[in-house]
Amino acid sequence: MSRKLSRKVAARSGRCAAFSRWIFLALLAAPACSQTTFYDLRLQMVAEIEREVRDTREYTGRAALDDAVIAAIAQVPRQEFVPLAQRHLSYLNQPLAIGAGQTISQPYIVALMTDLANVKATSIVLEIGTGSGYQAAILAEIVEHVYTIEIIESLGRQASNTLARLGYENVTVEIGDGYRGMPQFAPFDAIIVTAAPDHVPEPLIQQLRSGGRLVIPVGPAGAVQSLQVLQKDAAGRIDRTDMIPVRFVPFTRDN
Ligand code: SAH
Numbered sequence: 001m002s003r004k005l006s007r008k009v010a011a012r013s014g015r016c017a018a019f020s021r022w023i024f025l026a027l028l029a030a031p032a033c034s035q036t037t038f039y040d041l042r043l044q045m046v047a048e049i050e051r052e053v054r055d056t057r058e059y060t061g062r063a064a065l066d067d068a069v070i071a072a073i074a075q076v077p078r079q080e081f082v083p084l085a086q087r088h089l090s091y092l093n094q095p096l097a098i099g100a101g102q103t104i105s106q107p108y109i110v111a112l113m114t115d116l117a118n119v120k121a122t123s124i125v126l127e128i129g130t131g132s133g134y135q136a137a138i139l140a141e142i143v144e145h146v147y148t149i150e151i152i153e154s155l156g157r158q159a160s161n162t163l164a165r166l167g168y169e170n171v172t173v174e175i176g177d178g179y180r181g182m183p184q185f186a187p188f189d190a191i192i193v194t195a196a197p198d199h200v201p202e203p204l205i206q207q208l209r210s211g212g213r214l215v216i217p218v219g220p221a222g223a224v225q226s227l228q229v230l231q232k233d234a235a236g237r238i239d240r241t242d243m244i245p246v247r248f249v250p251f252t253r254d255n
Contacts, residue, residue: 041091042074045107048093049073052108053115059244062115069115072141073107080162081132100152102249104132105194109227109246111138113215116229116243117190119143124185126207128178129194129251133159136171139192146171147185149178151252177254181207188212196225197251208232221250 050065057063079090081104086096095103105113113135119125123143127136130150136159139146150156153175160173174182178193179201186207193204193216200216208214212232219225227243 038077038079038091039074042078045078045091045093046070046073049108049111052093053112056112056244060112060116061243062112065111065115068120068142069111069138072114072138073111075141076134076137077166078104078107078134080166081134081137081159098132098155100155102131102152102155104134105248110135112244113192113194113227114138114142116215116227117192117213119190123189126182126185126188126191126204127194128181128191128204129249130156130159130173131194133163133171133173135192135194136173137163137166137168140168140171143189144170147174147182147188148172149174149176149182151175151177151254177252179203179251179253183207190215193217193251194248195251196221196246196248200228200230205230205232205238210234210236217246217248223247 187209
């Protein structure tokens with residue numbers, strides 16, 4: 001991430017942290033209002049994300065998010081996808097640990113990747129890296145069906161339970177190595193990868209529908225990667241654009 005950008009991001013996260021912790025304490029003191037307050041926290045997070053989208057438009061070419069993406073972020077209870085000990089941090093615009101050395105992505109990144117995927121109500125989407133299930137829930141608010149695959153069994157099972165408990169019937173969670181995609185459900189209108197491989201897996205390109213988009217962080221493990229958007233045209237040609245520097249957990253293989 002460029003120094004200019006990381007400074008901006010760090011500054012915003014710090015301010016938001018102090019404010020949201022204060023709000024969370026108010027929430028503990030007034031349990032009768034907790035529903036409204038979590039919603040209020042989400043709206044503040046949406047405003048934070050929208051600011052960051054505006055600030056990063058020179059990288060992404062997007063000054064604003066699609067209304068459907070904003071509505072989904074405002075709707076999904078992020079606190080339900082976060083371990084209990086981290087819940088008070090749920091509405092900070094930052095990644096959080098979810099166990100097994102993995103993270104739930106920063107909300108700005110979830111919003112941006114969803115927006116870049118250009119999904120709509122009829123879309124069939126594949127996600128690689130279920131993690132907590134939060135990105136899958138955001139997609140499920142917008143699209144027809146989400147197929148998501150997680151390589152760590154405990155995380156996949158927990159995400160599947162969370163999504164079922166919250167009533168997301170249009171999400172299918174599988175356990176396995178997402179490098180191979182899910183050919184049985186292909187082609188996909190969009191594919192979102194939330195762990196970083198050092199190259200784009202060829203099976204994912206093959207499983208993308210013509211006109212479809214693959215959003216994927218590509219680069220070395222443990223370093224800065226590039227968030228890329230690959231669009232397949234009617235002739236099957238791929239147009240690739242580098243969007244923004246990012247840091248994702250490594251894409252692992254089960255061999
Ligand atoms: N989308 C998640 C973010 C999870 S972090 C969320 O919203 O919470 C990325 C996840 O990708 C981790 O859980 C990691 O175990 C998983 N992952 C890494 N390599 C993978 C692979 N080859 N196939 C499937 N999942 C993988």
